[in-house]
Amino acid sequence: MKLCTFDEGAGRLTGVIEGDSILPLRGTVDMLDLIQRGAGSTSAAPALPLHSVRLLAPIVPKRNVFCVGWNYAAHFAEGKAFRPADAVQEIPDHPALFTKNPFAIIGPEAAIRHPAPISDQLDYEVELAVVIGRAGRDIREADALDHVFGYTIANDVSVRDVQRTWHGGQWFKGKNFDTHLPLGPWIVTADEIPDPQSLRITTRVNGATKQDSNTKQMVFPVAQVIAELSAGLTLHPGDVIMTGTPDGVGMGRTPPEWLKPGDVVELEIERIGVLRNHIERGA
Numbered sequence: 001m002k003l004c005t006f007d008e009g010a011g012r013l014t015g016v017i018e019g020d021s022i023l024p025l026r027g028t029v030d031m032l033d034l035i036q037r038g039a040g041s042t043s044a045a046p047a048l049p050l051h052s053v054r055l056l057a058p059i060v061p062k063r064n065v066f067c068v069g070w071n072y073a074a075h076f077a078e079g080k081a082f083r084p085a086d087a088v089q090e091i092p093d094h095p096a097l098f099t100k101n102p103f104a105i106i107g108p109e110a111a112i113r114h115p116a117p118i119s120d121q122l123d124y125e126v127e128l129a130v131v132i133g134r135a136g137r138d139i140r141e142a143d144a145l146d147h148v149f150g151y152t153i154a155n156d157v158s159v160r161d162v163q164r165t166w167h168g169g170q171w172f173k174g175k176n177f178d179t180h181l182p183l184g185p186w187i188v189t190a191d192e193i194p195d196p197q198s199l200r201i202t203t204r205v206n207g208a209t210k211q212d213s214n215t216k217q218m219v220f221p222v223a224q225v226i227a228e229l230s231a232g233l234t235l236h237p238g239d240v241i242m243t244g245t246p247d248g249v250g251m252g253r254t255p256p257e258w259l260k261p262g263d264v265v266e267l268e269i270e271r272i273g274v275l276r277n278h279i280e281r282g283a
């Protein structure tokens with residue numbers, strides 16, 4: 001099932017996407033309410049044409065989005081030249097974690113704010129995002145996928161010089177500019193993706209392919225990320241976990257390619273869909 005959050009002109013609603021139509025779920029407050037009650041427990045109103053509504057980010061979690069810093073060996077390698085000699089030189093044994101705050105989230109077709117004059121090093125990162133459906137702490141890897149409600153696409157938009165060299169080289173600030181977390185276009189429930197480790201994952205900028213990999217290349221599979229993150233830390237329904245990006249980001253290209261105002265970024269993950277946004281100065 002594909003579940004979305006949308007606006008038909010009268011406020012935010014949740015719905016089920018079927019082909020080119022949306023079946024509004026008018027009994028639900030929002031996606032979090034839907035996740036907590038179970039996706040099958042609400043009745044649908046008459047269908048709306050998909051093109052007649054504006055899709056919003058399918059979910060805005062109550063707390064920060066959890067992110068894996070490095071999860072594809074080729075992406076770790078392409079960043080090696082940019083790391084200082086005293087920084088991490090090999091992918092750690094456990095996933096590197098940071099967070100993005102929910103106020104940075106935007107939906108499909110919304111504008112990503114260009115950071116000039118603070119920086120011109122604006123970069124994209126396509127990532128498989130996991131939505132937690134069932135609470136748990138100390139979740140075993142073997143049970144981890146039972147806690148997943150569904151999957152969506154995230155763009156871990158990054159301001160590279162701020163991420164790498166400002167503020168002590170930690171990641172939070174360079175990955176938390178306003179609008180720098182596009183999410184969507186909808187959530188595909190976990191029953192439709194029994195194996196999250198076999199999905200083609202791509203980025204196109206102005207139609208040209210820049211990232212093209214497969215989630216089977218993850219160093220830390222989704223189940224391991226959930227197990228390690230939940231060690232001593234309770235995951236709650238509606239939590240979102242971003243699982244890292246493959247190689248091909250703008251920073252790793254020769255010469256580096258930074259996003260500019262007017263650029264269109266399309267992220268695609270097999271069995272989920274396409275998340276498209278554009279860059280705007282002062283958005």
Ligand code: MG
Pocket residue numbers: 067068069125127156244245
């Ligand atoms: Mg990332």
